[in-house]
Amino acid sequence: MNAPVLEIEGLDVFAAGADGPRQLVFGSTLSVGRGEAVGLVGESGSGKTLTVRAVAGLLPDGFTTSGTIRIDGRDLGAMSGRELRDVRARRLGMVFQTPRAHLNPLRTIGDFMTEALVHVADVKPDAAAKRAMDLLDEVGITDPARRMLQHPAELSGGLLQRVMIAATLAMDPDLLLADEITTALDVTTQEEVMAVIADLRAHRELSLLFITHDLALAGAVCDRVNVMQHGRIVETLRAATMRQDARGDYTRVLMSASLDEAPPIEADAPASHPIMTLANLRKAYQVRGANGRRETLVAVDDVSMELAPGGSLGIVGESGSGKSTTARLLLGLERADGGTITVDGEDWSVPARRGAERRRRAKIAQMVFQDPYQSLDRRQTVRQCLVEAVRVHRPRDAKVAVEARVAELMSQVRLDTSLLDSRPRALSGGQRQRVAIARALAADPVLLVLDEAVSALDVTTQVEILTLLDSIRRETGVALLMITHDLTVIRRLCDQVVVMRQGRIEERGTAAQILDDPSAEYTRLLLDSIPREGWTPRRRRLGRTQSLPTATRSSAMVPDA
Amino acid sequence: MNTLTRMLLGRLGGLLLTLLLASIVIYSAVLLTGDPIAALAGGAKPTPELIAEIRAEYHLDDPVWQRYWEWLTGAIQGDFGRSFVYKTAVTTLVAPRFAITLQLVLLTVVLILVFGVGSGILAATRGRAVDRAVATATSLGMALPTFVVAILLIWIFAKSLGWFPVYGEGDGVWDRLWHLVLPAISLAVLFIAYISRVTRSALVAQLHSEHVDTAKVRGIPRRRVFGAHVFRNASPQILAIAGTTIAGLFAASAIAEVAFGLGGIGSLLVQAAARADLPVVQIVSLLLVTIFVVLNAAADLVSALIDPTSVEGGALA
Structure with a gap:
């Protein structure tokens, strides 16, 4: 094998704790050869990000490490602060998960592109600007001169990620550290960005350390894949043959979670009366366009769909497709400009105004949100949270009856009652989402709206939650409306699918039709x-x-044209 | 028309409206204090002839709205009427006193910015020991009201040590400065503590932000990371608070002026209110409101120049 660009040997990472250092990474060992692409795959908390941040020198304050990290054969531990900064600036390029947070919002793209050249490599500003434009062009950004003058808020996430990649190339690094660089992007944008990386690797001698939770993605873009769990690298596999070679139990679990080819759920015979009907919904917002002029953005345009009692319907689409607006209209969080909403035989076209009416509707339809870290009150125990949710709808029930209902909810979401007195902080992401689901079920709704309810979870947890939701649907007969950007989620949960794009429905059908025999090109x-x-x-x-337009708060109603 | 111009024009309109409303409020508040005859007659029990004379001279028999209108149009032309007490034009009374207050405020602002922002930077960047020390000092500073600080300073530096004068505003540049040091310190202490806290928290938020990680991993020199990313991004927040604070200083200076016997507009306002010298109360109040509103608008404008995305609608692309 050729001389490695990066060698990590026996890396331990410790966090400062109240009672002595706490070890988070245990003897991490891996290497990246020249021109090689190596994946580091694991779920949240596995230590993959800490490993790469140790290489980049970005561990949080108070963290300590032992072990050896070598870049181009030189030991980072033996270098002075100045040498370290120089090696990292010139040999490494790092791209992060959320480009919008990792670019200074107050500075232009041009400032960002040229900063390292001007302030580290002492290149003259106009030469740096010219080089920056070449690099933007290299990653496929059109009209680089205009982009240089724009601020990050004006560009889409996919474009910003390309800017990040282009900026790291300015110093001609040997190694690109990519930390979940496509996780925040739509699936089509992910493909675009990965194609850019593949091109660059073909044209430059660029090595890649690719950190991701997505084993399938790592397998597709890397030469070798390291699987990490609980701070340890448990297995290293050749990507091309990883399906056959995998020995570790954990690797197999990850594989079955991400490389899923289970047949889609079969639709039951459609019931005569749908539980939910949306007919010709339309919603437009007043937005301020790129040039500062007011524009009308039609977020939802003539959208109709039905959901059978006890059925499960998936709305699939990328950012800006109107899928979330549709859900918000349904639940009365926004008012539709046109069209009708019928739920459980009632007209819901106009949002509920009075508290009593809102409570009555909440008994019929409930929602589960994407991020259980934010949707639960961190000061409430699980018991307090569920008791509160039950009390809203049964204010006069005896204490015993409420307790019994809480226990029933806990068993419905397969949570042990010993967790009742824990607060969200002590729970894993999957457990939190189960609590959120139990809270939604407290009202005994006939319709559960799931807004990207598994997107923030690890793949193995995703599978658990999806399986849970499916069995809850079969047991209780609650109908599910799943809003997601992820078609693989649909496969495990939905029998009917609607594909949305730019506010319109592109295609609809059973899960089997859409997933295995789609007719729309999109x-x-x-x-x-x-x-x-x-x-x-x-x-x-x-x-x-362009970045998605943000609707102004005071967005006036647009008369139905 | 770009967003900045639009914001400027909007701001200017809002400013004029605020001032108009303030003038109405101030004028009517003063009316509510009762009949000004007693103050105008100068203590002695006025004869009916004298009362009639005064009423005619000050147009007290005209309808309220007409008197307000004349007062307002006069004010716009720089004529604020005459003091009931000193019988001189209000403007000649206020102008020299305003100069003293302005000098006091400027010196205070320098102290606040140097020590407040400076200690905030130290607290955010020089490790835990410094952070703790600054936190303790600022807690103390916030707990000390201006008049307490004034008494302490007078007692220690003026009475016991005799380094600074106790009273008056002095003549000439250096003497004036020497006279203003203690009042400025007494006025600044609270606000230094406040600005220090604001600066520290704004900087800490930026230091932990992800775009600063990006700059670090790119090997950007530390000085540049601090200047171009950390401090620059924190500055609109610091500036917004500093603007309000500085604007409020013109009113807060009254305490220091009274404690140190400085003849500024603050002490003038206190005296005028005590003697029911209505034209003086009106002009000083209006002046204070104007300064407050204008300085706040200026702080917003500078913030907008630093952070174009803060302008409403600017972030929308």
């Missing part, structure tokens, strides 16, 4: 963008380049 594109064995990311089209 659906095919979405399916093709999902990483899988033998997948090569391709540049297909120039995606959305």
Whole structure:
């Protein structure tokens, strides 16, 4: 094997704790050869990000390490602060998960692109600007001169991620550290960004350390894959043959979670009266366009769909498709400009005004949100949270009856009653989402709206929660409306699917039709963008380049045209 | 028309409206204090002839709205009427006193910015020991009211040590400065503590932000990371608070002026209110409101120049 660009040997990482250091990474050992792409795969808390941050010198204050890190054969531990900074500035490039947070919002793209050149490499500003434009061009950004003058808020997430990549290339690094760089992006944008990385690796001698929770993605873009769990690297596999070679139990669990080819759920015979009907919904917002002029953004345009009692309908779409607005209209969080909403035989086209009416509707439809870390009150114990939710709808029930109902809810979401007195902080992400689901079920609703309810969870936890939701649906007969950007989620949960794009419905059908035999080109594109064995990311089209317009708070109602 | 111009024009309109409303409130508040005859007659029991004379001279028999209108149009032209007590034009009374207050405030602002922002930077960047020390000092500073600080300073530095004068405003540049040091310190202590806290928390938030990680991993020199990313991004927040604080100093200076016997507009306002010298109360109040509103608008404008995304609608692309 050729000389490695990066060698990590026996790396331990410790966090400062109240009672002595707490070890988080245990003897991490891996290497990245010249021109090689190596994956580091694991779930949240596995230590993969700490490992790469130790290389980049970005561990939080108070963290300590032992072990050896070598870049181009030179030991980082033996270097002075100045040498370290220089090696990291010139040999490493790092790209992060959320480009919007990792770019200074007050400075232009041009400032960002040229900063390292001017202040580290002492290049003259105009030479740096010229180089920056070449680099933007290299990562496929059109009209680089205009982009240089724009602020991060004006660009889409996919475009910002390319800017980040272009900026790291300014110093001609040997090694690109990529920490979950596509996790925050839509699946089609993910493919675009990965295609850019693949191009760069082909044209430059660029090595890649690719950190991700997505084993399928890592397998598709890397030469070798390290699987990390609980702070330890448990297995290192050749990507091409990882399905056959995998020995570790954990690797197999990850694999079955992400490389899923289970048949889609079969639709039951459609019931005569749908529990929910949306007919010709329309919602437009007044937004301020790129040039400062007011524009009308039609977020939801002539959308109709039905959901059978006890059925499960998935609305799939990328950012800006109108899927979340549709859910907000349904639940009365926004008022539709046109169209009708019927739920459980009642007209819900106009949001409930009075508290009593809102409570009555809440008994019928409940919602589960994406992020259980934010949707639970961190000061409430699980018991307090559930008792409160039950009391809202049964204010006069005896204490014993409420307790019994809470116990029933806990068993419905398969949580042990010993967790009742824990606060959210002591629970894992999956446990929190179970609490959130139990809270939603407290009202005994006939419709559960799930807004990206598993997107923030690890893949193995996703599978657990999806399986749980499916069995709850079968046991209680609650109908599910799943809003998601992820077609693989649909496969495990939904029998009917609606694909949305730019406020309109592109295609609808049973899960089997949409997933295995799509007719719309856009659906095919979405399916093709999902990483899988033998997948090569391709540049297909120039995606959305502007950031999504934000509706102004006072957005006036637009008369139905 | 770009967003900045639009914001400027909007601000200017809002400013004029605020001032108009303030003038109405001030004028009517003063009316509510009762009949000014007693103050105008100068203590002696006025004869009916004298009362009639005064009423005619000060147009007290005209309808209220007409008197307000004449007062307002006069004020716009720089004529604020005459003091009931000193019988001189209010403007000649206020102008020299305003100069003293202005000098006191400027010196205080320098102290606040140097020590407040400076200690905030130290607290945010020089490790835990310094952070703790600054936190203790600022807690103390916030707990000390201006008049207590004034008494302590007079007692220690003026009475016991005799380094500074106790009273008056002095003549000439250096003498004036020497006279203003203690009042400025007494006025600044509370606000130094406040600005120090604000600076520290704004900087700490930026130091932990992800874009600063990006700059670090790119090897950008530490000085530049601090200047171009940390301090710059924190500055709109610091500036917004500092603007309000400085604007409020013109009113807060009254305490220091009275304690140190400085003839500024603060002490003038206190005296005028005590003697029911209505035209003086009106002009000083209006002046204070104007300064407050204008300085706040200026702080917002500078913030907008530093952070174009803060302008409403600016972040929308």
